[in-house]
Amino acid sequence: SQTIHQWPATLVQPVGSPLSLECTVEGTSNPNLYWYRQAAGRGLQLLFYSVGIGQISSEVPQNLSASRPQDRQFILSSKKLLLSDSGFYLCAWSRDRTNTGELFFGEGSRLTVL
């Protein structure tokens, strides 16, 4: 069966520090991978998605970047965190590039930037 795991679960970082959130998927190959963020009181906002190794699409201009160094690994990074980067981050994968199939989500990472 397929599993998705992301870490760390909780992170408190000072403004200006770097960030690395990691997500891995097991039990499938060539998944579509996604990073979402939920800001307080709002829905899930798509940040990045990837259809293959080294292929990253960014949805909104921001202080974050994503990388996919391996087929089932997706990393969310920042060189210098801003207060506005605080939020709950979810990694997800899907089999279907057209998204007529469901998304499978990781456990989430709560980032607080102070």
Added chain:
Amino acid sequence: ILNVEQSPQSLHVQEGDSTNFTCSFPSSNFYALHWYRWETAKSPEALFVMTLNGDEKKKGRISATLNTKEGYSYLYIKGSQPEDSATYLCAFVDSWGKLQFGAGTQVVVTP
């Protein structure tokens, strides 16, 4: 960014009562609509993926209907139980194949 709106934002339901809530989305260029249940301290889990106008899907006491011509979907919970307490998210697949999420409806079922 397309508007996916969910209403109400939250609702309280007595155990045993039935309830429903709405997701509205752009009615042009429809591809698919997803419903997810997001329980506290857990990951969102897919309930339904709906692709056809008039679709009705059911999973236990939860069901959903879809009207793509007018751009809305209803989620129904029959005989609510405390374990139904969660935030219910809908997401619309836009013409670029991206999922656009609504802000969710938070359901609290009280015994």
